[in-house]
Amino acid sequence: xxxxxxxxxxxxxxxxxxxxxxxxxxxxxxxxxxxxxxxxxxxxxxxxxxxxxxxxxxxxxxxxxxxxxxxxxxxxxxxxxxxxxxxxxxxxxxx
Amino acid sequence: xxxxxxxxxxxxxxxxxxxxxxxxxxxxxxxxxxxxxxxxxxxxxxxxxxxxxxxxxxxxxxxxxxxxxxxxxxxxxxxxxxxxxxxxxxxxxxxxxxxxxxxxxxxxxxxxxxxxxxxxxxxxxxxxxxxxxxxxxxxxxxxxxxxxxxxxxxxxxxxxxxxxxxxxxxxxxxxxxxxxxxxxxxxxxxxxxxxxxxxxxxxxx
Numbered sequence: 001x002x003x004x005x006x007x008x009x010x011x012x013x014x015x016x017x018x019x020x021x022x023x024x025x026x027x028x029x030x031x032x033x034x035x036x037x038x039x040x041x042x043x044x045x046x047x048x049x050x051x052x053x054x055x056x057x058x059x060x061x062x063x064x065x066x067x068x069x070x071x072x073x074x075x076x077x078x079x080x081x082x083x084x085x086x087x088x089x090x091x092x093x094x095x
Numbered sequence: 096x097x098x099x100x101x102x103x104x105x106x107x108x109x110x111x112x113x114x115x116x117x118x119x120x121x122x123x124x125x126x127x128x129x130x131x132x133x134x135x136x137x138x139x140x141x142x143x144x145x146x147x148x149x150x151x152x153x154x155x156x157x158x159x160x161x162x163x164x165x166x167x168x169x170x171x172x173x174x175x176x177x178x179x180x181x182x183x184x185x186x187x188x189x190x191x192x193x194x195x196x197x198x199x200x201x202x203x204x205x206x207x208x209x210x211x212x213x214x215x216x217x218x219x220x221x222x223x224x225x226x227x228x229x230x231x232x233x234x235x236x237x238x239x240x241x242x243x244x245x246x247x248x249x250x251x252x253x254x255x256x257x258x259x260x261x262x263x264x265x266x267x268x269x270x271x272x273x274x275x276x277x278x279x280x281x282x283x284x285x286x287x288x289x290x291x292x293x294x295x296x297x298x299x300x
Contacts, residue, residue, distance in 0.1 A: 018137050
């Protein structure tokens with residue numbers, strides 16, 4: 001796929017890892033709100049990316065609520081960088 | 096045969112990514128759009144982040160306390176002096192940690208997301224620079240120039256607060272480029288400097 005990362009390429013995952021590249025960690029509810037996806041969709045994407053080592057997640061309690069924090073790993077950051085570079089190369093070729 | 100091959104390719108892709116589209120069929124506009132939308136999502140997240148009111152003042156005060164107590168503790172070279180370092184470091188660390196947490200602001204629908212329910216943790220401000228601000232106060236403390244220790248501590252705290260403010264503005268301009276704070280190499284350099292410098296000050300001071 002010309003350098004594209006098949007795991008990151010789907011739009012929701014690309015949006016997710018791009019958002020996480022700007023913060024150290026983000027709470028699950030924040031991601032769901034900004035991405036405008038349902039409760040059932042986001043965990044699937046997060047799980048796939050955590051399994052691949054692109055994301056890390058941890059549980060914590062805050063104000064009596066159980067919260068999940070998700071962040072981008074160094075592997076994921078590099079994968080995003082490579083993927084975006086590949087996308088830009090393709091766009092330049094077509095231009 | 097070609098149609099079967101194409102169908103198999105589609106089937107394989109659909110199996111791999113059941114929730115998304117096939118990138119093999121995308122044109123450059125789709126890819127450009129994908130990047131633009133991803134960037135918009137990132138901007139939506141970061142534009143909603145707010146730092147607590149009065150944070151820079153509190154951060155500056157915390158670092159000033161840290162610098163002052165560290166200078167006194169190192170110059171005293173006795174257990175009570177060393178113990179006095181701890182509250183300063185602890186106080187400063189707590190405030191610097193709070194500086195790293197921003198709450199997500201109003202959502203697209205106009206409702207407000209409470210910080211407890213929804214927040215994003217930012218990268219660290221350039222906290223390593225605190226180490227670079229320590230030597231003037233320490234030298235003044237060795238000569239018992241306590242007014243100079245206070246001046247150095249306040250100057251260091253002010254510099255740290257201004258540095259954090261500068262970092263925040265830079266972050267708002269380029270979130271991805273400034274989300275990670277100081278590089279591991281820079282932190283390692285400052286740690287090595289501290290490991291070598293403080294014992295040297297104790298020994299030769």
